[in-house]
Amino acid sequence: MSDYAADIRKYTANVNDAAIKTIVNYCGIALRNADSSLVSASDPDELATVRDGFAAKKLGLDAAAADAGIKTVVAKMKDERRKSRVTFYYLLAEATGTLGKLG
Numbered sequence: 001m002s003d004y005a006a007d008i009r010k011y012t013a014n015v016n017d018a019a020i021k022t023i024v025n026y027c028g029i030a031l032r033n034a035d036s037s038l039v040s041a042s043d044p045d046e047l048a049t050v051r052d053g054f055a056a057k058k059l060g061l062d063a064a065a066a067d068a069g070i071k072t073v074v075a076k077m078k079d080e081r082r083k084s085r086v087t088f089y090y091l092l093a094e095a096t097g098t099l100g101k102l103g
Contacts, residue, residue: 004020004023004024004084004086004087004090005017005020007084007086007087008020008086008087008090008091010080010087011076011077011087011091012091012094015090016099016102016103018102018103019090019093019099019102019103020086020090021103022102022103023086023089023090023093023102024086026054026058026089027085027086027089030085031085031086036085037084037085037086038082038083038084038085039083039084039085039088040083041074041077041078041083047070047074050066050070050088050089050092051063051066051067051070054089054092055069055070055092055096058101058102059092059093059096059098059101059102060098060101061096061098065096066092066096068096069092069095069096070092072091072095073088073091073092073095076091076095077091
């Protein structure tokens, strides 16, 4: 968990460890594979998966709110070549004001 928290701290000062744990549990075995543990921000299908999966199912966001949040996170992480899925999801929840739903 501390590796995820350290990565998230690159983008935000206050880190909620309970929210990180919830995201890690949500992602499950996907985090074991190097490819699926990352978000490809240049792939529209990948971003649609984030929107229709995590954003809709876990955060309860509609498509417009999810897309706006994803756009914010992509801009925030633009200099990061390898975008951690946990960090991306955490920042998405933070950007959309739904971090409280995660713990």
